[in-house]
Amino acid sequence: GAGVSQSPSNKVTEKGKDVELRCDPISGHTALYWYRQRLGQGLEFLIYFQGNSAPDKSGLPSDRFSAERTGESVSTLTIQRTQQEDSAVYLCASSLEGSDSPLHFGNGTRLTVT
């Protein structure tokens, strides 16, 4: 079946512009995560959605970052007024039931802020 799909695969934007990244999780997966991976760095947790519970937003680095998820389907990560330090690969993952199940990752969106 289809895996986790992310779009766009690459995004180049000018500093100060807003960007929206999309994630389509595997059907039936109740948990959805966003991570950020800067060049040469480990994965940095951003936000976690689990079913109808309030999302865990503890990893969002500033109020310029926000994310939404409609039910148990698509999620969008929005970065407002982008800065050069926002340049990174943004990875989305989904799983059946939170951390008790293996995570399935998309191929990521490579964001470059010029």
Add this chain to the structure above:
Amino acid sequence: KQEVTQIPAALSVPEGENLVLNCSFTDSAIYNLQWFRQDPGKGLTSLLLIQSSQREQTSGRLNASLDKSSGRSTLYIAASQPGDSATYLCAVPNSGNTPLVFGKGTRLSVIA
């Protein structure tokens, strides 16, 4: 705060060698431990998930062990092949409803 460390950061071995990758974590009250591989320009692929009550998991040439009390896990790769070249990451959640904390990975190169 949970911290995950992986040693070595990079490893290069000739084809056919057996090898061990190490992962340590500071808070032993983990829910499970997961190993992933990441190929360049790609997302992560789940390799093995070890529940906190288990000691090891095996999948093909891969064997992962877990010593929760000492905060350590190892990933053993038998008879390495060039196709095993990738970055290997380990990750732990502190409960069933918290996000995984990742190590920075070990970049493995298997030379033909």
